[in-house]
Amino acid sequence: xxxxxxxxxxxxxxxxxxxxxxxxxxxxxxxxxxxxxxxxxxxxxxxxxxxxxxxxxxxxxxxxxxxxxxxxxxxxxxxxxxxxxxxxxxxxxxxxxxxxxxxxxxxxxxxxxxxxxxxxxxxxxxxxxxxxxxxxxxxxxxxxxxxxxxxxxxxxxxxxxxxxxxxxxxxxxxxxxxxxxxxxxxxxxxxxxxxxx
Amino acid sequence: xxxxxxxxxxxxxxxxxxxxxxxxxxxxxxxxxxxxxxxxxxxxxxxxxxxxxxxxxxxxxxxxxxxxxxxxxxxxxxxxxxxxxxxxxxxxxxxxxxxxxxxxxxxxxxxxxxxxxxxxxxxxxxxxxxxxxxxxxxxxxxxxxxxxxxxxxxxxxxxxxxxxxxxxxxxxxxxxxxxxxxxxxxxxxxxxxxxxxxxxxxxxxxxxxxxxxxxxxxxxxxxxxxxxxxxxxxxxxxxxxxxxxxxxxxxxxxxxxxxxxxxxxxxxxxxxxxxxxxxxxxxxxxxxxxxxxxxxxxxxxxxxxxxxxxxxxxxxxxxxxxxxxxxxxxxxxxxxxxxxxxxxxxxxxxxxxxxxxxxxxxxxxxx
Numbered sequence: 001x002x003x004x005x006x007x008x009x010x011x012x013x014x015x016x017x018x019x020x021x022x023x024x025x026x027x028x029x030x031x032x033x034x035x036x037x038x039x040x041x042x043x044x045x046x047x048x049x050x051x052x053x054x055x056x057x058x059x060x061x062x063x064x065x066x067x068x069x070x071x072x073x074x075x076x077x078x079x080x081x082x083x084x085x086x087x088x089x090x091x092x093x094x095x096x097x098x099x100x101x102x103x104x105x106x107x108x109x110x111x112x113x114x115x116x117x118x119x120x121x122x123x124x125x126x127x128x129x130x131x132x133x134x135x136x137x138x139x140x141x142x143x144x145x146x147x148x149x150x151x152x153x154x155x156x157x158x159x160x161x162x163x164x165x166x167x168x169x170x171x172x173x174x175x176x177x178x179x180x181x182x183x184x185x186x187x188x189x190x191x192x193x194x195x196x197x
Numbered sequence: 198x199x200x201x202x203x204x205x206x207x208x209x210x211x212x213x214x215x216x217x218x219x220x221x222x223x224x225x226x227x228x229x230x231x232x233x234x235x236x237x238x239x240x241x242x243x244x245x246x247x248x249x250x251x252x253x254x255x256x257x258x259x260x261x262x263x264x265x266x267x268x269x270x271x272x273x274x275x276x277x278x279x280x281x282x283x284x285x286x287x288x289x290x291x292x293x294x295x296x297x298x299x300x301x302x303x304x305x306x307x308x309x310x311x312x313x314x315x316x317x318x319x320x321x322x323x324x325x326x327x328x329x330x331x332x333x334x335x336x337x338x339x340x341x342x343x344x345x346x347x348x349x350x351x352x353x354x355x356x357x358x359x360x361x362x363x364x365x366x367x368x369x370x371x372x373x374x375x376x377x378x379x380x381x382x383x384x385x386x387x388x389x390x391x392x393x394x395x396x397x398x399x400x401x402x403x404x405x406x407x408x409x410x411x412x413x414x415x416x417x418x419x420x421x422x423x424x425x426x427x428x429x430x431x432x433x434x435x436x437x438x439x440x441x442x443x444x445x446x447x448x449x450x451x452x453x454x455x456x457x458x459x460x461x462x463x464x465x466x467x468x469x470x471x472x473x474x475x476x477x478x479x480x481x482x483x484x485x486x487x488x489x490x491x492x493x494x495x496x497x498x499x500x501x502x503x504x505x506x507x508x509x510x511x512x513x514x515x516x517x518x519x520x521x522x523x524x525x526x527x528x529x530x531x532x533x534x535x536x537x538x539x540x541x542x543x544x545x546x547x548x549x550x551x552x553x554x555x556x557x558x559x560x561x562x563x564x
Contacts, residue, residue: 066208066212067208070201072204072205075208078209079208082212083212086216086219090223093227097227097228104285
């Protein structure tokens with residue numbers, strides 16, 4: 001059962017110790033621009049989680065069965081991007097057609113995250129760390145959840161910041177980056193809890 | 198080496214083809230909304246292909262809804278009442294609509310997609326809006342940054358408009374835009390001149406349409422416009438007129454004045470025109486001519502920053518100060534304003550302080 005335990009460890013590590021946003025600083029642009037309201041950041045976070053979990057799995061299949069057999073590993077960047085873009089586009093069309101509620105809460109964020117570097121980052125980490133299919137899926141899911149948690153924490157703080165007095169010149173992105181730094185340091189407290197390579 | 202190259206190309210092609218095929222299939226099934234019926238004003242029924250935004254769909258059917266941004270959901274002009282079938286409000290519409298408008302079921306038509314049968318309401322006057330093919334008759338520099346463009350109508354050959362209304366100018370693809378965009382400009386010509394449209398276009402740095410007109414458009418070229426639109430036209434009352442404009446805000450006011458002169462309209466009219474210095478003033482001779490032709494008209498240009506070499510003996514100051522100084526009390530007046538939002542808001546305040554009832558102040562803000 002050891003091979004079921006490892007994906008779980010990776011899953012939790014991706015959320016806490018190796019949070020893709022706070023330790024790798026990936027997915028920063030949407031993290032900074034969409035974290036002003038709690039509700040919208042939750043929507044974006046869920047969209048990222050969903051897309052990340054599914055695209056890491058899809059990309060794993062594409063990598064393992066199309067690229068590795070032909071020694072074309074170096075093509076992974078372009079292949080991963082194409083797969084992510086096509087998948088996001090398809091999902092958006094399907095959601096728009098069949099579920100208005102889901103489209104309003106999730107669909108409108110989908111075009112935003114096609115170019116989210118955290119999504120591509122997760123697929124690339126999975127290759128570097130040589131994860132299995134199962135582990136990759138859990139890694140994608142965990143990374144997404146970690147991103148969701150980070151952006152919601154950020155949104156919670158920024159909602160309060162609206163009424164706070166911020167030194168001139170630090171308003172907006174400045175203070176947001178400083179807060180992200182503090183959050184990253186706080187997350188270092190989880191270090192050692194789980195170690196994955 | 199060569200074989201690995203070929204394999205890599207093949208693999209990428211394979212992946213792209215499979216995904217593209219998927220997209221095509223999805224477009225034909227999931228994205229295919231079939232034929233939808235649009236009922237307009239409970240009377241006209243259109244059968245259209247679903248899937249496109251309402252604004253675009255109506256446009257293809259020859260019904261033009263005014264829009265300044267060309268369907269990007271940023272100007273909020275393309276409002277249409279959707280009585281049935283529009284679904285819920287999209288997050289992209291909400292910032293552009295007031296609660297009052299939402300109660301009236303008004304939607305931003307470039308955001309609402311036609312997915313099923315719709316019942317909508319459009320002001321009757323929009324049916325008179327047409328698309329015109331025109332030819333540039335002349336381009337003349339009015340000032341260092343304003344050009345006068347005259348467009349000769351070709352198809353249809355005449356336009357029926359009210360003095361003060363505007364048209365939309367279609368900018369084709371060029372350096373600054375990779376899709377055609379539409380921008381609104383007031384007509385400066387008189388309604389009696391039905392075969393020609395005159396525009397006054399001020400250069401805005403990096404403005405898509407203004408750059409096109411100032412640096413690319415040549416005499417003899419073809420231009421597509423559609424119109425007329427707008428509620429900014431002379432009301433038929435006996436009230437005295439206060440007209441205020443700045444820069445290319447001259448255009449609709451000039452049209453109103455030409456119309457009044459031709460009809461020998463006896464109403465008292467005072468026209469305040471604000472400019473920075475003498476090089477921003479234009480059409481002074483035309484205004485002088487109108488003063489002699491019209492029953493009771495005075496043109497009052499005012500400079501806010503007259504230069505030494507201007508040798509200016511006219512009014513000096515911001516246009517609001519000049520209006521405040523020269524108009525004593527005007528409860529009997531009706532005002533028409535055209536210019537930047539800042540200028541208009543300031544003028545409305547001055548005019549209401551002078552006693553002009555707010556419901557008699559009409560304006561055309563440059564967005």
